[in-house]
Amino acid sequence: MAEIDPIAYGILTQKVENLETKIDKMEASVERLIAMVNQGKGGIWVGMAVMSGVSSLAGFLIHLFVNKS
Numbered sequence: 001m002a003e004i005d006p007i008a009y010g011i012l013t014q015k016v017e018n019l020e021t022k023i024d025k026m027e028a029s030v031e032r033l034i035a036m037v038n039q040g041k042g043g044i045w046v047g048m049a050v051m052s053g054v055s056s057l058a059g060f061l062i063h064l065f066v067n068k069s
Helices: 006-066
Strands: none
C-alpha cells in the first residue's frame, strides 16, 4: 500500500481551498451582474415609454401643422 505524502497532500488541500474561494467570488460577481441587469430592464421600459410618447406627440404636431391646407 502506498503511503500518502503529507507535503503533496497539503499542497493539494491548499489548491482546493483556493479554488473554493475563487468560486465563491465568481458566484458573488454573477449575482451582482444579475442584479444590475434586472435594474437595467426597468430603465429600458421607462425609456421606451418616454420615447413612444415623445414620438407620438411629435407626429401629432407635425400632422397638425403640415396639413393646414
